[in-house]
Amino acid sequence: xxxxxxxxxxxxxxxxxxxxxxxxxxxxxxxxxxxxxxxxxxxxxxxxxxxxxxxxxxxxxxxxxxxxxxxxxxxxxxxxxxxxxxxxxxxxxxxxxxxxxxxxxxxxxxxxxxxxxxxxxxxxxxxxxxxxxxxxxxxxxxxxxxxxxxxxxxxxxxxxxxxxxxxxxxxxxxxxxxxxxxxxxxxxxxxxxxxxxxxxxxxxxxxxxxxxxxxxxxxxxxxxxxxxxxxxxxxxxxxxxxxxxxxxxxxxxxxxxxxxxxxxxxxxxxxxxxxxxxxxxxxxxxxxxxx
Amino acid sequence: xxxxxxxxxxxxxxxxxxxxxxxxxxxxxxxxxxxxxxxxxxxxxxxxxxxxxxxxxxxxxxxxxxxxxxxxxxxxxxxxxxxxxxxxxxxxxxxxxxxxxxxxxxxxxxxxxxxxxxxxxxxxxxxxxxxxxxxxxxxxxxxxxxxxxxxxxxxxxxxxxxxxxxxxxxxxxxxxxxxxxxxxxxxxxxxxxxxxxxxxxxxxxxxxxxxxxxxxxxxxxxxxxxxxxxxxxxxxxxxxxxxxxxxxxxxxxxxxxxxxxxxxxxxxxxxxxxxxxxxxx
Numbered sequence: 001x002x003x004x005x006x007x008x009x010x011x012x013x014x015x016x017x018x019x020x021x022x023x024x025x026x027x028x029x030x031x032x033x034x035x036x037x038x039x040x041x042x043x044x045x046x047x048x049x050x051x052x053x054x055x056x057x058x059x060x061x062x063x064x065x066x067x068x069x070x071x072x073x074x075x076x077x078x079x080x081x082x083x084x085x086x087x088x089x090x091x092x093x094x095x096x097x098x099x100x101x102x103x104x105x106x107x108x109x110x111x112x113x114x115x116x117x118x119x120x121x122x123x124x125x126x127x128x129x130x131x132x133x134x135x136x137x138x139x140x141x142x143x144x145x146x147x148x149x150x151x152x153x154x155x156x157x158x159x160x161x162x163x164x165x166x167x168x169x170x171x172x173x174x175x176x177x178x179x180x181x182x183x184x185x186x187x188x189x190x191x192x193x194x195x196x197x198x199x200x201x202x203x204x205x206x207x208x209x210x211x212x213x214x215x216x217x218x219x220x221x222x223x224x225x226x227x228x229x230x231x232x233x234x235x236x237x238x239x240x241x242x243x244x245x246x247x248x249x250x251x252x253x254x255x256x257x258x259x260x261x262x263x264x265x266x267x268x269x270x271x272x273x274x275x276x277x278x279x280x281x282x283x284x285x286x287x288x289x290x291x
Numbered sequence: 292x293x294x295x296x297x298x299x300x301x302x303x304x305x306x307x308x309x310x311x312x313x314x315x316x317x318x319x320x321x322x323x324x325x326x327x328x329x330x331x332x333x334x335x336x337x338x339x340x341x342x343x344x345x346x347x348x349x350x351x352x353x354x355x356x357x358x359x360x361x362x363x364x365x366x367x368x369x370x371x372x373x374x375x376x377x378x379x380x381x382x383x384x385x386x387x388x389x390x391x392x393x394x395x396x397x398x399x400x401x402x403x404x405x406x407x408x409x410x411x412x413x414x415x416x417x418x419x420x421x422x423x424x425x426x427x428x429x430x431x432x433x434x435x436x437x438x439x440x441x442x443x444x445x446x447x448x449x450x451x452x453x454x455x456x457x458x459x460x461x462x463x464x465x466x467x468x469x470x471x472x473x474x475x476x477x478x479x480x481x482x483x484x485x486x487x488x489x490x491x492x493x494x495x496x497x498x499x500x501x502x503x504x505x506x507x508x509x510x511x512x513x514x515x516x517x518x519x520x521x522x523x524x525x526x527x528x529x530x531x532x533x534x535x536x537x538x539x540x541x542x543x544x545x546x547x548x549x550x551x552x553x554x555x556x557x558x559x560x561x562x563x564x565x566x567x568x569x570x571x572x
């Protein structure tokens with residue numbers, strides 16, 4: 001599978017050329033294949049936001065390149081608008097950016113800007129709302145009548161409606177309750193599965209990342225500290241803690257048992273996986289009484 | 292002694308035109324004792340943030356009573372005294388910091404109370420020390436991390452020398468380290484200074500560190516007890532859109548498969564230790 005998105009020596013320096021300059025992203029090389037779901041983690045100030053803002057040309061790198069299907073996105077600066085349609089970005093707390101009179105008009109804003117016909121726009125709105133789990137009857141309401149969770153979905157639908165090849169979500173579940181988080185995350189997963197595009201998900205929740213990401217990028221001091229399969233990354237518990245990050249509780253528990261000599265695999269990521277691993281160990285010792 | 296008390300508290304927000312009022316709090320009776328650390332849980336829309344605002348008279352009851360530090364919140368003349376004694380910390384630190392220098396921000400509250408300058412100096416220094424931010428007294432707030440900003444916001448409340456702090460999802464926007472910094476600071480204030488704490492959170496691993504957990508659902512109290520008791524109700528919590536810590540759920544699920552594990556496991560250490568004991572025995 002060819003890379004859809006790559007960065008080469010990507011570097012961003014705030015206040016470049018001044019005495020206050022600060023390197024926020026430092027020579028990052030990434031290659032993301034079409035159809036991957038990548039998790040991005042790192043403490044506040046690690047460079048995650050600066051990194052993702054360069055992926056759709058909101059920030060222009062100080063050095064290095066961002067390649068979309070092998071093409072430098074800044075090769076023709078006048079065409080950067082097209083890049084923004086192809087790499088969709090959902091920022092933190094996107095519901096603050098809803099502004100139209102109806103939810104429908106808000107979701108239609110992006111596709112209309114792309115110059116699509118009325119019928120196509122209509123179609124995009126309907127499908128995006130469905131992908132984001134927004135009930136059709138909400139489309140004709142004012143965004144301000146929606147609940148917090150619904151507003152969040154409406155804002156996400158607005159980006160999905162542009163049908164981006166790469167969708168970047170920055171903390172999409174922040175502030176939602178545990179059930180809301182679960183539902184939204186499942187929605188993103190099924191969107192990814194159905195649309196088969198590339199999704200980059202930034203999150204402070206290690207449990208969420210462990211559940212959905214195929215590979216994880218760990219940012220630390222502007223550098224890509226790890227970029228590997230999720231289980232491999234979360235096997236580095238101690239290093240992650242030093243970077244101000246954590247591993248999921250089940251990963252920690254299973255790691256401790258593994259180090260104690262019990263036959264369980266390293267990098268266990270989810271509750272279901274932990275139970276699958278533990279069941280035979282417990283059964284063998286006669287400690288399970290139900291099949 | 293009850294420090295915060297609600298008696299059959301009802302509350303509805305003013306309805307929009309042509310809408311029926313919807314009750315957000317439907318008869319909540321709750322007592323929080325002086326020096327307690329209470330975690331308040333509930334799904335979005337359960338009424339927990341509305342409770343937080345009732346505790347310091349930002350919102351007033353539509354029915355029933357709220358007493359904060361013994362004072363009736365419906366008594367308009369007590370409003371400022373209540374807000375001084377019951378401090379409120381909100382979710383977004385950026386909306387709470389007002390000055391361009393950390394120590395000026397912390398001084399803002401006591402200045403407004405008319406505290407003399409030398410006393411303000413003492414309080415600001417003490418408050419910043421209490422949250423471990425004394426080395427940042429002269430920094431600009433925008434340069435701080437989320438966890439640091441939130442600790443400055445807490446220091447600003449502390450400088451008014453409150454008896455009680457209510458925190459409404461103070462860690463929702465923070466990274467894992469920031470969350471720990473804030474929680475550690477709050478736990479210390481509770482243990483070392485006896486400040487009453489009400490912590491509203493969606494993070495179950497924070498709630499397990501409280502002395503008492505109150506779960507709200509649709510404007511009512513659903514569960515109220517020590518963390519070990521509340522988090523043993525895995526099915527009930529899940530049914531109400533809530534969660535339990537992963538370690539608790541792992542132990543619970545294995546128990547359901549016939550494993551002899553104890554009830555109410557709260558964190559990864561307890562879970563790993565219980566499994567080791569079981570496997571080794």
